[in-house]
Every structure is written in C-alpha cells, then in structure tokens.
Amino acid sequence: MSALPRSFFGRDTLVVARELIGCTLVLDEPAGVTRGRIVEVEAYQGEDDPACHAAAGLTRRTEPLYGMPGIAYIYLIYGVHHCLNAVTRAPGEPSAVLIRAVEPVAGFDRMRARRAARRRSPSAIGDRDLANGPGKLCDAFGLTLTDNGLDLTKERLSIELGAAQGEVVWSRRVGINVGTDRFWRCFERESPYVSRSALNREVEAEPRPITIGSIETERAVS
DNA sequence: GTACAGATAAACT
C-alpha cells in the first residue's frame, strides 16, 4: 500500500470526505506502525462556512488551511485536545476534512499507552474507546501541535486507500454553534468505532446531491 | 445506560 497522492486531496472537500471513509491512517515510527481505519469525518469548506476556522480569514493559525492539499492541519481545542485535519482543494481555497474517528487496526499497545498517559486514573481502555473521537485519535497517534503542517503524502504520517464498509450516511456536524444546517459529517452507520455523538443522530442516506466547486449552492437540509 | 461540570492553552479581539 502507498500513501494517497496530493491529487486525491486537491478536490472538492465533500468528495474527499466521503472517499476518506474506509481509508487507513498510518503512523510509521521506529517503534512500529500504527494503523486505523477512518470511519467518521467532517468537512469544513471555505471562508463562507461559518464553522470553518477560515471564516475568520487568513491568520497565523489558519495559514495551513490556505496551503497545499494533503497537508495536516492540527490545532489545540479547549486547551486540552488536538484535532487532525487533512487540507483539501487548491492552495488559496481554505478547506479541510476533520478526521473524527478510526477503527484500530495495528499498534494497539502504542495507542493504549499514549491514551493512558494523558488520563488521570489508570482504568482500562477498550479497543472501541482508543480512537472514537478526534481528541482520542490524536492522543492514540501521539499527534500534537508540533505535527501541524506535516505532509500526509510523505512517509511518517500518511493515508492509504480503502473502501467503506456497509452503509455510509451524512449528518449535521457536532460541537459547533454555527453552520449546523450543513450535513457535512460522514460516517459508517454500523461501525462501533464512531464517536459517541454519532449515535442516535438524524442522518440522511447516500446518494446526496453535491454541487462540485460551488459551496454557495450546496443544499441545506432542514 | 445518560447527564453534567470542569479542565486548560493557544489564537485572536
């Protein structure tokens, strides 16, 4: 297997989001390889998307969003957790896919150790809870602000092609107070490895209309 | 099983 090329990421964000479902996030370290199947993502697209960090325009923080597709945009949220995004579309078109949950495939011990290291009590962490959320995922893969700007088409952290399993559905994005009209979260409906907030959600099935290249005309579902 | 409060730091106003 080889890393997805830059051309994969340099497309419409909703298309990239959908096709990332089933792909494998790969961390290659001297200690071993850590792998997880992506089962849940969210799209954040353009300065016109009020929930996208680029809605505030180009700043030092949002600079990666305006850069090359295939770059990792990692930021700290609530002062505690990190979130991993893959930058999409062409340079100057700020957008990204937030990787929200993966199904652990390899490197269980490293994931468990890194997750446990950031918790107060040493209670056991089940496989389902290793990476079923954006913050947990970054903990499990050891990703921090120092990894912001990593090139996902290179060796250390990459994504390999894969296919979704079962039904794939879309819902509103979570954890935000604006832009909630957009059904831009995509996940495997039957996967036990999606985040808790993906359960019992109003969803719509595929196929859904996608207007390539025009976020203004993107359908809002009420 | 669900519900809630609190943690904590970087970026921005």
Added chain:
DNA sequence: GTTTATCTGTACA
C-alpha cells in the same frame, strides 16, 4: 479578556 471542530470522572437511573 473571550472563545474553542472535546474528553473524562462523577453522579444518578
């Protein structure tokens, strides 16, 4: 000084 694309422990059913 305010905001934030979350997780965890504790409480209760």
